[in-house]
Amino acid sequence: MKDRQKKIHYEKTFDCVQCGYCLPACPTYESMKKETHSPRGRIHLIKQFAEGKVDIEALQEPIDKCLGCNACSTVCPTNVQYGKILEGAKQVLDEQKPKTKIQKVVEKLIFEQVFPSKAWMNTIGHASWFYQKSGLQTLGRMTGLTKAAPLHLEQFEQILPDLPSPVERMHRPKVVKTAGQRRAKVGFFTGCIMDSLFFGINAKTIDLLARAGADVVIPDGQTCCGALHAHSGKQGISKELAKKNIKAFEKAFEGEDVDYIVINAGGCGARLIEYGELFEDEPDWQERAEGFVARTKDISEVLVELDTLTFTKPVKEVVTYQSSCHMLNVQHVVEPPLRVLKSIPGIVYREMEGSERCCGSAGIYNILQFDESMKILDHKMDKVKMTGAHTLVTTNPGCLLQMKLGIKRECLEERMRAVHLVELLSEARPLGRPESEKDR
Numbered sequence: 001m002k003d004r005q006k007k008i009h010y011e012k013t014f015d016c017v018q019c020g021y022c023l024p025a026c027p028t029y030e031s032m033k034k035e036t037h038s039p040r041g042r043i044h045l046i047k048q049f050a051e052g053k054v055d056i057e058a059l060q061e062p063i064d065k066c067l068g069c070n071a072c073s074t075v076c077p078t079n080v081q082y083g084k085i086l087e088g089a090k091q092v093l094d095e096q097k098p099k100t101k102i103q104k105v106v107e108k109l110i111f112e113q114v115f116p117s118k119a120w121m122n123t124i125g126h127a128s129w130f131y132q133k134s135g136l137q138t139l140g141r142m143t144g145l146t147k148a149a150p151l152h153l154e155q156f157e158q159i160l161p162d163l164p165s166p167v168e169r170m171h172r173p174k175v176v177k178t179a180g181q182r183r184a185k186v187g188f189f190t191g192c193i194m195d196s197l198f199f200g201i202n203a204k205t206i207d208l209l210a211r212a213g214a215d216v217v218i219p220d221g222q223t224c225c226g227a228l229h230a231h232s233g234k235q236g237i238s239k240e241l242a243k244k245n246i247k248a249f250e251k252a253f254e255g256e257d258v259d260y261i262v263i264n265a266g267g268c269g270a271r272l273i274e275y276g277e278l279f280e281d282e283p284d285w286q287e288r289a290e291g292f293v294a295r296t297k298d299i300s301e302v303l304v305e306l307d308t309l310t311f312t313k314p315v316k317e318v319v320t321y322q323s324s325c326h327m328l329n330v331q332h333v334v335e336p337p338l339r340v341l342k343s344i345p346g347i348v349y350r351e352m353e354g355s356e357r358c359c360g361s362a363g364i365y366n367i368l369q370f371d372e373s374m375k376i377l378d379h380k381m382d383k384v385k386m387t388g389a390h391t392l393v394t395t396n397p398g399c400l401l402q403m404k405l406g407i408k409r410e411c412l413e414e415r416m417r418a419v420h421l422v423e424l425l426s427e428a429r430p431l432g433r434p435e436s437e438k439d440r
Helices: 002-007 010-015 027-032 039-050 056-064 071-075 082-096 101-114 118-133 136-143 150-157 166-170 193-197 199-211 227-231 235-252 266-272 283-295 299-306 325-331 335-342 370-387 397-409 421-427
Strands: 184-188 214-217 260-263 296-298 309-311 318-321 391-394 417-420 430-432
Touching: 002 010, 002 039, 002 082, 010 039, 010 082, 027 370, 039 056, 039 082, 056 082, 071 082, 071 325, 082 227, 101 118, 118 136, 118 166, 118 193, 150 397, 184 199, 184 299, 193 199, 193 397, 199 214, 199 299, 199 421, 199 430, 227 235, 227 266, 235 283, 260 266, 260 283, 260 299, 266 296, 266 325, 266 397, 283 296, 296 299, 299 335, 299 421, 318 335, 318 370, 335 421, 370 397, 391 397, 391 421, 397 417, 417 421
Parallel strands: 184 214, 184 260, 260 296, 318 391, 391 417
Antiparallel strands: 309 430
16 A cells, blocks of 8 residues: 555655646546546545545546646646656556556567667658658558548548658768857757658758757667657656667767757657656766756757847748647746747738647547547637638647547548648748847
8 A cells, every 4th residue: 555655655645735727727528527536536536546435447547548748737737747657656556456468578679679779760751751751651542441440540640741751761860060150069869750650750850950950869778768668657668768869969979068958859858858747766976967958958949048040031931839738837848949940031910719729639639538538629720720820830749640530530631731840940941140230
């Protein structure tokens, strides 16, 4: 019982005074109308479970249905650490719920072999490129074979970006130097899904940083950030991945100063800045993790701080912005993405009502909890349509796919698109300003 209470952060559940401020902020409470599917309801269940008053079955569905968007944390007047409580509950559920041998094998393959492996993720990228370019994608759609894919994956297959060839992946340099005067030296965190399925966005991110005056290093040995593992209750694996990433960036910059560790995915960024909290019981690692966290910034923050880009091509479109929950509620990065977005010449920016609310992607929530995710997405798309935007900008790969799917579900492909912020900045043909002009 004590071990369960420690893992589940039982003592933190008492910070919740059941005031209800979290209810209007919670997308699942809004869509499901159940107290057990609200933040305070879940905390109450977790407390009861920790005390042995309810069994694991009572906890399973409410926790599985939680998006983990952390919107409740931003409005909580007593500073309840809901994210920690949720991850603790997921860890206990993962350890205690019955699993078949097949489930154990599949989970071990996915979480311990596939996501942490650059080779595996590159293979997925190569295979996806071949699927797109060989005609198999067209054949699958024509014959209806894609509809046989499990977990509604056929819907996400239709909105995948065009992928680069294996040759393009192989020829990415490990160091990209700025063409102008160097104003910063940065390490770039590539991520697993980002580098596998959104390699082009990573390439544009590196290019933007170099144009802004940064020398960019892509450290060998970096791996998955561990967010998907933590969201699935696999805290031990997530912690080991954190150690690997800290080691990789330390090795890459051994004896050198690095100004920033740059990320371009809200979900990854949220996990990286929590690395210090993972090692409260390992002081040496905690110190190293805190050094890592201190340098970690989103690409938008770095571009604002360098303040060197000018744009030479107007983007004459009506644009709106969908926040990444983890960037907003965990990283607390609010203004920088909007500031660089609004600096693009030609755009007409229209704020979306409820842009801070989750779109329903939430890691792999939209795959595992498809129906609930689509309810949240449909509500989000009502708000998107009210803006009259031509372009919907996001800052996270999951959000990007989710919003592309929303546009498709609403049959809006002819007049609306979804892009990552980095893609829109690149379309505006950025140039770095000379140092003398920057200082005027």
